[in-house]
Amino acid sequence: MKKTIATHLQPLFTLVFVLTLSAFTFSCSGNKESGGDSSMIAGTTSKIWKADKETNAAGDKDKLTSAEKEEQIQFFANGNFTQTSSSQSANGTWTYDASTKTLSLTYANNNVSENFKVNELTKNDLKLQAPDGSTLELEAE
Template sequence: MKVIFESGTNRLLTFLLMTLLSIGSFSCGNKSNEGGNAQMISGSTSKVWKANKETNSVGDKEKLSKAEKQEQIQFFSNGNFTQTSATQSDNGTWTYDPQTKTLSLTYANNSVSENFSVTELDEDNLKLQAPDGSTLELEAQ
């Protein structure tokens, strides 16, 4: 999965997936099977995430380009998000369901919704899995 801004619905999905893959679930400092909570994603007001690792649908590591490493997504506690690169910006709304461990992003102006499985989540790391099996690990900034 590439984290470049592409035209259409894939541009935000790709970036979001890469952003969310790095958050791992932790309880008392140990990984757990609990789904975490939305505040782990957004912080008390907002939190910025950047991609640090990605894998393709068969689990092979993919190298992030210099431009991809500079892209970021900011989640706000009010349910909004902004995704930016050096040349573009996109925004919309997000929700997180800790029971199903699902992060949903809906982009403004095109009503496209992207859903990711959150496989790891903690205060500093978010790992997202796309429906095709590719993953994206993100680190909080």
Template sequence: MKPQSLFSLRYVASLLLLLSLFVTACGNDKGKVEGVNMLYGTDSKVWKTAKETDATGDKVKQTDAQKQQELHVFANGNYTMTDGAAGAVSGKYAFDQAAKTITFTPEGSATSNQFSVETLTDDKLTLKSADGATLMLEKE
């Protein structure tokens, strides 16, 4: 093989490798937690379940009722979770960007639910519970 064609092949291979690394790095939002306004947009935002895994990392099959669930997050610190059959649960949330946590407290309840926020972008929200179960939501 000629030295010049070997150099060209290496050059093309290097470019392809760099391009694939760039695409991979840009396409993965895991670990990216942006500002609280990504939760609610300008005033409010609706999130729907995209995928759920249990504590062992196995995918949880969504029931029809779970597929209908929506999480409405409002700029004023309120939220409403609705599903087709059971109605709605409303309450307040608190987002701690530094700790990457969100706490939901239903109205009339003395207990709250805290989740680690693994991903928060304009169109993706991934919450992880204390037991390791993960809920991946997408903007509606």
């Protein structure tokens, strides 16, 4: 069975979820090296992100299925998130630490928490790295 980033997002959730983030307030510089801030992830109220590309832990490209491309995650400025696919959804809370470039997701009702290194954060792109080294590139909707 193919191991994807989604297995890191919520081990108890049976379907693969793909993160997608969108930026609303971002300076025109688009500096990929800066840590950015939480408003780049959630905007002033909320933002939706969808998967664009992913690699496995070895760095090899993993092709996203059409179903995975339709999955999304919506980050709200109040610290909540909703993750949806065509058949399931999950929610919880999120935090972003710009100094360490760490995005943390905590799922409601099961206290599962996942941490991702943010390798890139721009107005329209977010590149996450899971603890196993696999990556997921997201685009703003």
